[in-house]
Amino acid sequence: MNANPVISVNNLTQQFGKSVVLDKVDLKVHKGEILGILGPSGSGKTTLVKAIVGMNSPTEGDITLLDTKIPSLKVISRVGYMAQSDALYEDLSAMDNLLFFAALYGLKGKAAKVRAEEVLKLTHLYEEQKKPVRNFSGGMKRRLSLAISLIHEPDVLILDEPTVGIDPVLRQEFWEKFYELKSTGCTIIITTHVMDEAEKCDRLALIRGGRITALSSPEELKKQSNTSTIEGAFLYFGRSKDGE
Numbered sequence: 001m002n003a004n005p006v007i008s009v010n011n012l013t014q015q016f017g018k019s020v021v022l023d024k025v026d027l028k029v030h031k032g033e034i035l036g037i038l039g040p041s042g043s044g045k046t047t048l049v050k051a052i053v054g055m056n057s058p059t060e061g062d063i064t065l066l067d068t069k070i071p072s073l074k075v076i077s078r079v080g081y082m083a084q085s086d087a088l089y090e091d092l093s094a095m096d097n098l099l100f101f102a103a104l105y106g107l108k109g110k111a112a113k114v115r116a117e118e119v120l121k122l123t124h125l126y127e128e129q130k131k132p133v134r135n136f137s138g139g140m141k142r143r144l145s146l147a148i149s150l151i152h153e154p155d156v157l158i159l160d161e162p163t164v165g166i167d168p169v170l171r172q173e174f175w176e177k178f179y180e181l182k183s184t185g186c187t188i189i190i191t192t193h194v195m196d197e198a199e200k201c202d203r204l205a206l207i208r209g210g211r212i213t214a215l216s217s218p219e220e221l222k223k224q225s226n227t228s229t230i231e232g233a234f235l236y237f238g239r240s241k242d243g244e
């Protein structure tokens with residue numbers, strides 16, 4: 001068994017011009033874990049997950065994914081990424097969107113079609129597969145984005161605010177999928193600014209101003225901060241850092 005963390009972020013600093021957006025971030029995520037990154041808008045969540053999928057080159061520090069230093073083309077083929085805003089081809093059908101992304105991962109022909117049908121079923125879009133995406137609702141687009149992130153059966157799934165703007169029923173369904181994927185050994189990072197969603201994660205990294213202020217299970221964070229809510233814990237750890 002490989003006990004190394006699946007994701008290891010080491011002393012990561014990301015600067016854009018003079019502004020330091022991530023400040024010496026350390027983070028390790030283990031196989032089959034759902035790690036939440038919770039922080040307000042502008043705290044650096046997207047910048048952090050983009051760094052993990054190799055879309056930004058860090059100013060300092062490094063990231064290891066599946067025992068490989070990134071950026072690495074080989075390793076990126078084992079990672080699914082769902083961006084904060086849907087990146088879909090509006091004029092193509094759901095199926096054709098999936099086949100397009102499948103081809104990027106080298107999946108073609110019958111195998112691509114079969115896998116596309118699987119993820120369409122998984123996200124309850126099977127009946128809508130021929131419709132052009134421009135006629136999709138916001139929730140359907142999010143579901144298709146999730147389907148695309150799963151097309152190549154990734155070992156690691158990085159989801160940037162996947163449930164923003166979707167109704168509570170669909171949010172619940174998404175979480176059922178995340179737990180299913182976790183049970184198959186998939187390692188998941190999910191960013192959120194929603195407190196009740198954060199409670200569903202195995203561990204939570206609280207991020208504020210580009211720094212991780214606390215990292216533990218939701219239960220442990222509440223205990224350590226002597227509060228009954230994640231919101232309370234967030235404020236507590238934010239304060240104690242600011243006071244340094």
Ligand SMILES: Nc1ncnc2c1ncn2[C@@H]1O[C@H](COP(=O)(O)OP(=O)(O)O)[C@@H](O)[C@H]1O
Pocket residue numbers: 016021039040041042043044045046047048
């Ligand atoms: N490419 C970039 N160039 C300059 N500033 C950026 C860039 N990307 C993000 N930022 C800044 O970094 C900060 C964190 O942004 P982001 O990671 O998107 O936060 P979050 O996802 O938590 O809302 C913001 O102040 C944002 O304006």
Ligand SMILES: [Mg+2]
Pocket residue numbers: 045046047084160
């Ligand atoms: Mg963001």
